[in-house]
Amino acid sequence: MLVSYKWLQEYVDVTGVSAEELAEKITKSGIEVEGVDTLNEGLSGVVVGHVLECEKHPNAEKLNKTLVDLGQEEPVQIICGAPNVAKGQKVAVATVGAVLPGNFKIKKAKLRGEESNGMICSLQELGIEAKLVAKEFSEGIFVFPEDTEVGQDALATLGRADQVLELGLTPNRADCLSMLGVAYEVGAILNKEVKWPEPKSETAAEKAEDYIKVTVEAKEDNPLYVAKVIKNIKVGPSPLWMQTRLMASGIRPHNNVVDITNYILLEYGQPLHAFDYDRLGSKEILVRRAKQGEEIVTLDEAKRKLTEDHLVITNGNEPVALAGVMGGANSEVSSDTTTVLLESAYFTGPAIRKASKDHGLRSEASARYEKGVDPKRARAAAERAVELLARYAGGEVLEGSVEADHLTAEPAVVSVTLDKINSVIGSELSMPEVQDIFSRLKFGASVDNDTITVTVPTRRGDITIEEDLIEEVARLYGYDNVPKTLPVGASTPGHLSEYQQKRRIVRRFLEGAGLYQAITYSLTSKEKASQYALEKREPVALAMPMSEDRSLLRLSIIPQLLEVLKYNLARQNDSLAVYETGAVFLKNNAGDLPEEREHLAGAITGLWENHQWQGQKTQVDFYVIKGILEGLFAKLGLEGKVQFSASQREGMHPGRTAELTLDGKVIGFVGQVHPTVEKAMDLKETYVFEISLKSLLEAPSETLQYQSIPRYPSITRDIALVVDREKAAGELEGIIAEAGGKLLKEVHVFDLYEGERMEQGKKSIAFSLKYFDPERTLTDEDITKAHDKVLNAVKEKAGAVLRG
Amino acid sequence: MQERLKELQAEALDKIAQAADLKELNDIRVAFLGKKGPITEVLKGMGKLSAEERPKMGALANEVRDAISSQIEARQTELEAAAVELKLAAEKIDVTLPGRPVKAGNHHPLTRIIEEIEDLFIGMGYTVAEGPEVEQDYYNFEALNLPKGHPARDMQDSFYITEEILLRTHTSPVQARTMEKRQGKGPVKIICPGKVYRRDNDDATHSHQFTQIEGLVIDENIRLSDLKGTLDVFAKKMFGADREIRLRPSFFPFTEPSVEMDISCKMCGGHGCSTCKGTGWIEILGAGMVHPNVLEMAGYDSKRYTGFAFGMGPERIAMLKYGIDDIRHFYTNDIRFLKQFSVTE
Numbered sequence A: 001m002l003v004s005y006k007w008l009q010e011y012v013d014v015t016g017v018s019a020e021e022l023a024e025k026i027t028k029s030g031i032e033v034e035g036v037d038t039l040n041e042g043l044s045g046v047v048v049g050h051v052l053e054c055e056k057h058p059n060a061e062k063l064n065k066t067l068v069d070l071g072q073e074e075p076v077q078i079i080c081g082a083p084n085v086a087k088g089q090k091v092a093v094a095t096v097g098a099v100l101p102g103n104f105k106i107k108k109a110k111l112r113g114e115e116s117n118g119m120i121c122s123l124q125e126l127g128i129e130a131k132l133v134a135k136e137f138s139e140g141i142f143v144f145p146e147d148t149e150v151g152q153d154a155l156a157t158l159g160r161a162d163q164v165l166e167l168g169l170t171p172n173r174a175d176c177l178s179m180l181g182v183a184y185e186v187g188a189i190l191n192k193e194v195k196w197p198e199p200k201s202e203t204a205a206e207k208a209e210d211y212i213k214v215t216v217e218a219k220e221d222n223p224l225y226v227a228k229v230i231k232n233i234k235v236g237p238s239p240l241w242m243q244t245r246l247m248a249s250g251i252r253p254h255n256n257v258v259d260i261t262n263y264i265l266l267e268y269g270q271p272l273h274a275f276d277y278d279r280l281g282s283k284e285i286l287v288r289r290a291k292q293g294e295e296i297v298t299l300d301e302a303k304r305k306l307t308e309d310h311l312v313i314t315n316g317n318e319p320v321a322l323a324g325v326m327g328g329a330n331s332e333v334s335s336d337t338t339t340v341l342l343e344s345a346y347f348t349g350p351a352i353r354k355a356s357k358d359h360g361l362r363s364e365a366s367a368r369y370e371k372g373v374d375p376k377r378a379r380a381a382a383e384r385a386v387e388l389l390a391r392y393a394g395g396e397v398l399e400g401s402v403e404a405d406h407l408t409a410e411p412a413v414v415s416v417t418l419d420k421i422n423s424v425i426g427s428e429l430s431m432p433e434v435q436d437i438f439s440r441l442k443f444g445a446s447v448d449n450d451t452i453t454v455t456v457p458t459r460r461g462d463i464t465i466e467e468d469l470i471e472e473v474a475r476l477y478g479y480d481n482v483p484k485t486l487p488v489g490a491s492t493p494g495h496l497s498e499y500q501q502k503r504r505i506v507r508r509f510l511e512g513a514g515l516y517q518a519i520t521y522s523l524t525s526k527e528k529a530s531q532y533a534l535e536k537r538e539p540v541a542l543a544m545p546m547s548e549d550r551s552l553l554r555l556s557i558i559p560q561l562l563e564v565l566k567y568n569l570a571r572q573n574d575s576l577a578v579y580e581t582g583a584v585f586l587k588n589n590a591g592d593l594p595e596e597r598e599h600l601a602g603a604i605t606g607l608w609e610n611h612q613w614q615g616q617k618t619q620v621d622f623y624v625i626k627g628i629l630e631g632l633f634a635k636l637g638l639e640g641k642v643q644f645s646a647s648q649r650e651g652m653h654p655g656r657t658a659e660l661t662l663d664g665k666v667i668g669f670v671g672q673v674h675p676t677v678e679k680a681m682d683l684k685e686t687y688v689f690e691i692s693l694k695s696l697l698e699a700p701s702e703t704l705q706y707q708s709i710p711r712y713p714s715i716t717r718d719i720a721l722v723v724d725r726e727k728a729a730g731e732l733e734g735i736i737a738e739a740g741g742k743l744l745k746e747v748h749v750f751d752l753y754e755g756e757r758m759e760q761g762k763k764s765i766a767f768s769l770k771y772f773d774p775e776r777t778l779t780d781e782d783i784t785k786a787h788d789k790v791l792n793a794v795k796e797k798a799g800a801v802l803r804g
Numbered sequence B: 001m002q003e004r005l006k007e008l009q010a011e012a013l014d015k016i017a018q019a020a021d022l023k024e025l026n027d028i029r030v031a032f033l034g035k036k037g038p039i040t041e042v043l044k045g046m047g048k049l050s051a052e053e054r055p056k057m058g059a060l061a062n063e064v065r066d067a068i069s070s071q072i073e074a075r076q077t078e079l080e081a082a083a084v085e086l087k088l089a090a091e092k093i094d095v096t097l098p099g100r101p102v103k104a105g106n107h108h109p110l111t112r113i114i115e116e117i118e119d120l121f122i123g124m125g126y127t128v129a130e131g132p133e134v135e136q137d138y139y140n141f142e143a144l145n146l147p148k149g150h151p152a153r154d155m156q157d158s159f160y161i162t163e164e165i166l167l168r169t170h171t172s173p174v175q176a177r178t179m180e181k182r183q184g185k186g187p188v189k190i191i192c193p194g195k196v197y198r199r200d201n202d203d204a205t206h207s208h209q210f211t212q213i214e215g216l217v218i219d220e221n222i223r224l225s226d227l228k229g230t231l232d233v234f235a236k237k238m239f240g241a242d243r244e245i246r247l248r249p250s251f252f253p254f255t256e257p258s259v260e261m262d263i264s265c266k267m268c269g270g271h272g273c274s275t276c277k278g279t280g281w282i283e284i285l286g287a288g289m290v291h292p293n294v295l296e297m298a299g300y301d302s303k304r305y306t307g308f309a310f311g312m313g314p315e316r317i318a319m320l321k322y323g324i325d326d327i328r329h330f331y332t333n334d335i336r337f338l339k340q341f342s343v344t345e
């Protein structure tokens, strides 16, 4: 809502409070003022001139040479390029020395040999938005009414010596979608009265009821319909002051009839509609729900198909308006209209919202109805409108109005105790202070002991319960006056859950290992949604996506991380390591929420180590990423519990991918991205992993128990085994660990040889075995016994031969 | 004989002093103190001396020997030290060359902000509650006093999956679920961080996916002043002890009264500048007293219990705190962006 500071003063006294101060006060007590716009800021030197002469420029086809009276001793010559300039006009002239928007300074000039002492201006040149300029002046200069006084400040005459407060209204404060509503708010803040217009109009002898009959079938949607008839209307421009107020409020002037309905909309917040009575096609108004399939051509020339959800105004037979949203083209007021049927109605929000949504039409009127207008303002607004129509459109107002009144709305009566007010706010207000606040709000209030009972005017439909009253008290008392305290009461231990703590440990571990945390989008394309899914399930699709790229929820984080790598590689960031923790979404039965699983995923490419001047570089490989994961598992107390086994997965390198299992359950995978995928995405060798974080974090970990530092020495034996090349090291390690018994404390691979000195299809793999007994020093004999078992086992179970 | 010994000593000491390296020094040792050396030679002639003179001469010979060998030792230490110096001089490195980099990543800036807020509220007795990102209309809207057709639903245009299921538009459904789980019992003190989604075109200030962190306190006798005090603690910890807060009335369907919290502008100290659009204040979060309908729907007796709730956007806080100018940076994950959030403040 745009509020003209000058116009507002017609309804409430703001003496001594500047527009900026008022904005600050309004903001602090309830409605955010998003800006204060000074309309003539930086502009000067524009006066009203009278075009005395106007002829073609001798040397330029498109220019005119004019002589303009600026109210000074001598008229001046001005060259003007506007097509609509003509002798006799009153125009806005930027005189020599004037400043126009963009710090454009007007100087004396010579145009094609002719002197020009200023510029005749269009409204756009005076800083008014093009969309607010009336059509007849949109392509040229603005022309003032004939009786405008020459020489006076043109900006002031155009209502530009004003400031406009831009209110950011929350949906509950629809009452401030009118000047009167804002006046009530300002009146409450400044403790001032609100002055209503007092419309007076003479009425003709003829009665409105002889011209029109009003019936409302849809009584719930339209509790009150007020119709007035005005004859002998002369459609023409509205008075300049009205046009300038409309423009300051963001509405384009049109003609006097339309401008007056818009003016009342702004003044009272009551939408009005003017029908051309003679084009109605009947003497009847019938308000009803549309019939399925019924059609109407609205003012914007669009043919709209209606349903039973939509409320229409009909002439008893066919629709003449989409109620509260837009009028019909068939009954539109035009320049030849002489009799106007004026509608001032109260439509309820839901009926209007549906039509406005279905037809994508959002007008100043529909916006107000949707948010709720004061049900009791329709009559007063109609009276004010006919007064203006009589005065500014030459109309004759017929006696009386024709109404269909099913209105039941009554002011809400709400009670609250002083104690409740103070205990919710944390304040120490007295009853008189509370009473004063309601009196400033112009709410009726009566006090009985500790209880105050408030009668809320219908304009404030947002107030229905005691908490609403408390809010009114709090905001007008001032939040600055509310003390700062902390909750008292039972203390609660603050902590993270075990899962949340472990998730933080995971993040810190991975970051310590060199990975950066990424956060990517959950919504993705159809193609990407299912890629790299740990579990193949259908993805969850949006009903109405905004774009193809964001139409389904992801089943895996990896495709998003690959996009991150791609983005960075394209920007010369070429060694990359990122991870993400976040949800993936698996479709469930229709009607059920999808299953959300928190996953941990990572992607690494490029150099892992790069100590440049020492010439040491290592490329990322499978074992880099595996090492990180092993470290992570150990950190989580799962050392040796997560198995890596060769696996095949779509989109992954067939020979360089492992599945991760924990307690026999697949919890994730790790490996190289398939080279064809890498190529398609312009990636270099890239390794990724994705793990179910929940499985990982909820697995029972070992309890931390101190192990005494060994007092007896351990003994290490190394063995090199020749086995088939296909034989997995992990399998051999398993066999050794099992056969070594309880004396064997550690096994690890320390060498691998697959070179030319090996027999075809064979490899040599060397293990280091550490034997140890916490109770005593081991003898050679003990070790030989255990070690022989190991050697036998690998020979029997894996066909391993001890390498000489 | 005595003179000969003195001469030998003088000669030896002279040579020792001139020895250039350890080898030369060793040669001197062999030459003077060895079995075939001149001192031994001299002592062989002792037999010719009188019984009286013999011990004297023996003592003198030992004295000379000792003098030479101790001098050799001293010289040896000297030469060794010089050798070490020489060796170390050859080992000199350029200490200004760059060190071997230690690999380290870091938190995403949003996680950094969220963890900071979590820790702050954990210290004030809150626990961290989480919930699904895909929600039922009921928890996202209805349980929060936003029945179907409520005009305020337009404030949060949503991504629906079915008529009843949507991507949550705020983390408030976690509050609704937590309250429901507590079955009308207090106290509740939670903080709810998470991702949320709204139908917005991505641009410098809008993102269809963003994060929120909300807080909820329910107990007997919770007051608006408690909310103000809590937010003051938060603002001073998060933005600096010299920052002031102010509450402004606002509207949210799930709170009544509703407020927005501003903090004083750091750039201008509250006098007004372009960052704060001349107001001296910067909007940080929305809050309010939990609406009685919300309490009742979750099974709380709104006559007995009151509560406050607040909600904020980590993106906005990060943008203000670190001067980030485009919300899309958070989701593009440019490594040059992410790397900037490693330092400890």
Ligand SMILES: [Zn+2]
Pocket: B265, B266, B267, B268, B269, B270, B271, B272, B273, B274, B275, B276, B277, B278, B280, B281
């Ligand atoms: Zn500032």
